[in-house]
Amino acid sequence: MFWLCTLLPFVVTPAYLSLASQIAITALFALSLDLILGYAGIVSLGHAAFFGVGAYSAGLLAKHYWGEPLAGLILAAAAAGIVGYAMSHIVVRFRHLALIMLTLGLGLLLHEAANSASDLTGGADGLQGVKVGTLFGFKFDMFGRTAYAYSLAVLFVCFLVCRRIIHSPFGLALRGIRENAVRMPAIGAPSLAHLRKAYTIAAVMAGIAGALLTHTTSTVSLEVLSFGRSADVLVILILGGAGRLYGGIIGAIIYMVARDQFSGINPQYWYFWIGLLLVVVVMFLPNGILGGLGAIYKKSK
């Protein structure tokens, strides 16, 4: 039902398709964070690292060798997965503030590295000469139809994959780890390996989201790796409600539409309104929008 509604923008608001595609990309990014935060309890302030790795992989492939978007997606997923797997060995061994700061630190280090390697990445000016090819013969034009269809399709597929994972024994084990990290090994589920697996999968999905951004905008710049992007996706996920599968998507829609509207009305001071929105949501809807709505629904029964 919800997914049918996502087709509405094509008909109802065709001038907003670029925004819609960026919302879909952010939703996928938030979904990937939900996998580790909402379901495995790993709070990450550096998730943009994988988004950025995916974005740059896709960009570099399109620039130097091959503009085919789907090939870019696969490369981005693989690259982000490798980086994610490597980092997971460090990350899963920590909890609480140390975990948050480690993910932050690793993300910042990657950002710095990309800035230094400006011969490869184009540095602060961004990667130039990214020539994205056509998708099944459709061009990525300024009207955004191809962009939105592409992003939405990939989001949907990844969503289905996520749902499968959540409801599988692996997913249940993850939730068990989140609830009580001490007890899980006692009932025989090897928790560190589970967490590493989840972290890697989340990295792969974030990388795919990054590649989508590169393909739909034909640009990559350092800010795909920035702390700002990591912080934004975390805010979006919390806003929508972590651990509820749809939370990242709802959060992305609300946050980005609100930001777009506020900054259109008041370009200089829109921070005020978006901050107010966040405060109001937290005060009245604990555990995010979906969490709060769920609580209200339960109470009304």
Add this chain to the structure above:
Amino acid sequence: MNKLLIAAALAAAFGTAHAQQTVRIGLVLSSSGQFADAGAQLDNGIKTYMKMHGDTVGGRKIELIRRDTGGIAPDVAKRLSQELVVRDKVDLLAGYVLTPNAMAAADVSAEAKKFMVVMNAATSIIITKSPYMIRTSVVLPQVMETFGTWAATKGGLKQTYTMVTDYGPGHDSERAFQTGFKNAGGNIVGSVRFPVANPDFAAFVQRAKDIAPESIYIFIPGGAQPAALGKAFAERGIDKQKTKVLGSGEATAEAALKAMGDNALDIITAWHYDYKLDNRLNAAFVKEFNAMHGRNPDFFSIGGYDGMHAIYETLKKTKGNTDGVAMIAAARGLRWESPRGPMSIDPETRDVVQTVYIRRVQKVGGELVNVPFDKVENVRDPDGERRKKK
């Protein structure tokens, strides 16, 4: 009842006719976040121009639709530019404080064939990204390579140690200055790059002092850094008579001078605009700007001011035709007298051509001022010239 209908019909007719007369400009700036002040000053420059010259050109009213990118966000800049063209049906695109944003939006200008005026972003290669683009701000190599050449020739310097911020504009100015300096016979004794969000320069300045070069060239972005750097120079006791300190104009902007205090004296900079430039047009501009906004204009403001002037003059030449092809043809070779001095748009590269002033910080009437003591006129972007030859 009839009268009402007629009145309504007239109003509708007038309304649509009026709407067709409006020239809609999509203005994409960074109005929030780290670069908010740049965006604000640029917009102030635009508002000042429109107050001084009216908001109608050739019978058509100018309407600005403002959008905020929030900082460096090329994906957002591109989307906003797309929406301005597709949804808001703007006739031309303008603004663009930051290089990555300008580069991304250029694709939209090229695809939609819309006239685009870059009013700040200073990286050389931007101008090549759309055939419908002009720039009215500054090109970094234009100033920095000229400065390097000047330093080694008229400046009489043989050695220099360069210190720049480790990001795009920093790398560009380092390269440009070193090229100019070396080609004019100078010697680069060393170089260092600061991390981007660097709050404290003491360590770097100490390093420079230990090498004791004849001159130091610095490039840092505006904001908090120039003051911090100036303080570091004073704290470390760099004697500016023995070691000449050369910098970009941003390093001695008004806020930086205020924060550095006397530490700023004798810093030599090269730049295209200062609010204290002594000419009739600038005096009028600064006066109006002060009255409207309660502060002084800076180079962001002049980029916006001249950007609007270029739009107005181009519209006059095309007699109100906003078609991209017509406008860019009319904009090529445009020349005018600006508060910054004489300037023009290069007919071949579509980039800005202007005077580079060499200034020294001195105390004038109790105030710290960038006093120009030399200038190089009609400077083109050397990188653009090199691209022409290829």
Add this chain to the structure above:
Amino acid sequence: MLSSLATVLFDGFAYGMLLFLLSVGLSVTLGMMNFVNLAHCSFAAVGGYCTVTLVNSFGWPFLASLPIAFIAAALVSVVLERTLYRHLYRSSDLDQCLLTIGIVFVSVAAFAWFYTTEQQSARPPEWLRARITVGGINFAGYRLFLIVFGLAVTAILVLLLERTRFGAQVRAAVDNQRMARGLGIDVDRAFMITFALGGGLAGLGGALAIEVVGLDPTFALAFLVYVLIVVAVGGLGSIGGSFAAAVVLGISDMAGKYYFPWLGAFLIYLVMVGLLMWRPLGLFGKR
């Protein structure tokens, strides 16, 4: 050779003192009530802008504005605590993050509205900025002032914590909140006072930082990362931890930039990652 080492240590220590003042409040309140207050640097900005207003618009001397900056920031933090934060003590960490980030955004816009986005400066008196030469090495007067000030504040805080009844209550609440309540300690009141103290110190830090790093509306966001690093590396709820972490980070940042400038910003993050991997609870952290 030795003189450059001396200046690096000196400058680094001074920078560390600034970081300490900005971070100690967050460390103690986080350790005491487990409340994630990401708006901590907004309190610092309140103090900074207070000083800017007093010095530039009212002509107050710089030093006289400092106590007012402290009080203003403390007041703002108490008001926020009583009206908004109080309701979220039992909420999840994530909700607390969202609330306080929302407050940071609102504060950034508010500062831009009242003060514009222009860089601000508030100059301390001439004698404080003088250059002092000892043994042929130059020391900046203002940095010396920062060091003296920071050490004085540390001493006062330690005395407060170790020698007063209030301090004993705070220590008890940090160690074990439930037990402390059980013993009849009014934890909420102790927390409110601690929160005000921490906010006030942040405000002082913000005012003192103007001369070193400047001030604009985005200060609250820009320094948040550094403050979090100090708190995490130092250990929650520990004044000694914040002190040690701030000094280590300040000196390693300065030393890194002097001896390995090509590493640049890498060093402070590498140091943080390394220290956290070695001591996940922080240098002096308990839980």
